[in-house]
Amino acid sequence: MQINPQKVTIHDVAAKAGVSIKTVSRVVNKEGSIRPETRDRVTAAIHALNYIPNLSARGLAGSHSFLIGLLYDNPSANYIIDVQGGALAACRQEGFDLLIHPCTMASPRLCEEILRLVRLNRLGGLILTPPLSDWPPLLAALTQQGVPFARIAPSAHDQSSPCVFCNDQQAACELTRHLLSLGHRRIAFIKGHPDHSASEQRLLGYRKALAEVGLMADASLEVQGYFDFDSGRLAAQQLLAMPLPPTAIFASNDDMATGVIFAAHEQGLDIPAKLSVAGFDDTPLARQIWPTLTTVRQPIHDMAERAALLLIEQLRSSRQPWQQHPLQCLVQIRKSTGPVPR
Amino acid sequence: MQINPQKVTIHDVAAKAGVSIKTVSRVVNKEGSIRPETRDRVTAAIHALNYIPNLSARGLAGSHSFLIGLLYDNPSANYIIDVQGGALAACRQEGFDLLIHPCTMASPRLCEEILRLVRLNRLGGLILTPPLSDWPPLLAALTQQGVPFARIAPSAHDQSSPCVFCNDQQAACELTRHLLSLGHRRIAFIKGHPDHSASEQRLLGYRKALAEVGLMADASLEVQGYFDFDSGRLAAQQLLAMPLPPTAIFASNDDMATGVIFAAHEQGLDIPAKLSVAGFDDTPLARQIWPTLTTVRQPIHDMAERAALLLIEQLRSSRQPWQQHPLQCLVQIRKSTGPVPR
DNA sequence: ATGTATGAAGACAACGTTGTCATTTTTTTT
């Protein structure tokens, strides 16, 4: 690589290749209508000069900048890092940049803030993660303003935008079946944050598995949680204080499951001998706590990558019927679940 | 807020305020030499039209874009999220955007990749996190190319750039003193990744505390780790298999400490009754595992925020003697450390 | 009053691309 702090512009390349700047532009943007011989000459010049197109100029002249935004309001660091990794991979591959934007749904002017972000940076589009991917005011605002977006794990898979999701319900069902197969019949469920649509899906999967073996859903065994450690711990304390406590607790994410395990430790309850615990997400944590956690592996990285690719595709060739992209979850059985105590 | 998808440009504002575009530009950029009355008129027009300057145009016309890059090669999700949060807070406050760029030091052409990133996006500067903040080839390349940067936790606090760090050595020393005060004399230390300069600082702090009570450093008690769970677990297995195993293990970060605790569980070793364990970083994990982890709280968010602010300041008014910014760590005593077993 | 700094504001040319159209060259058709 030639170290050359001087700016090499499209004009330099054009001069070197003996063509007009427009032709260089065509080569760079892979437009058709270029003679192979000409293209090779231009490509050679580009490499010789180590030409890099100026993003600001492209953004100014072209219809959109090569930036897309990633929005999230999610307390789980591992989830976010995975999502970022996936989206970044797609962006790099496609020559886009990614603007990270954590936000808080508590903010009263969030929609306006986001719209402002889009305009300020001329974002080509947005990637929405839960719970933002399911927040009607935002979806309405973006649609009205014509801002393209792709959603990760929304509840309603309507046709209004491309989206990527996975079979939470089925995975939760499978995991519950696993607990049932171990002989458990009093299986508690800790619900996720009501703003996240995945919460409901996972609950439905749990109920479905119970129904399959003829068990009625027991409302006292379905406790509200909020996807964080503390709510899991609290819920577990509540469940374990019942006159007839459950023999297994299915927390609908790993953070809450960690809280359950913590609560069990506090009470000197051996896992899995006295209590089985399962989570959902397969964060790195799941392999690091003791005992290791039975959980569901979500392809978070892949989901984000797909979402970004769908968005970019939409940007390039607008107005297609949006793709729906389902991915598979995978149940991971580890040490935190065992046979029902006699 | 007026919802107006049409683009409002500086010309519209100028027309509305009855001034030239240059005057609007001056107001927007807070340049001096503006009559208060004029400024108010312009400001009013800006608000009335909901004008937002076009970033691409600014980047093209001006000397730099309003983007800075955040570089990291670090496996810890919590650390990264904290750093991002701090840097983003500073950027938002100062009207900059942040470009996230994970990278891998294993890549043979990393320097060139980074230089390319800077040029492609016309980045105003870079924030470097460990171990990048200590990697001579990169520092040399950036200096040579005149790319401004701020470093987080570098080893050498030279004057070549602004940097932010904290007293790892002192904190490690204090934590070791805590273990000594509990009666421990065979205290093992699991070293961090050799690429991170903090590793050495923490080791020195540990040795210093030992020296204070007249203990010689015992090489067999200093085991190499790499800041990840598995290396911590492995190191612990090795230490616990010794003929005369340590009564306390100080892992130089929380992930490794989690590995130690896992290994102790594997061997049925009660913590802290039979073995005390301490970590470093105070990740959320530290409060969630059982037993809760004695560790050192690092002001990661604040460090990143300061670093970003220093960088932006440098961008605005270049060529000052760079600031050195030390912050304080804080020892957090929890349940994983206890009196030495008799 | 006159000349001189000084502060405010404007005119206009960059900045490096892409989009639109016009032009040239090549290929196909008759």
Added chain:
DNA sequence: AAAAAAAATGACAACGTTGTCTTCATACAT
């Protein structure tokens, strides 16, 4: 071989700012 169609390329005007001069007031010193 001529005409028509198609493909390849080029000329030039956007795009929306900031930077550099210039111009015009205004205040100040003489």
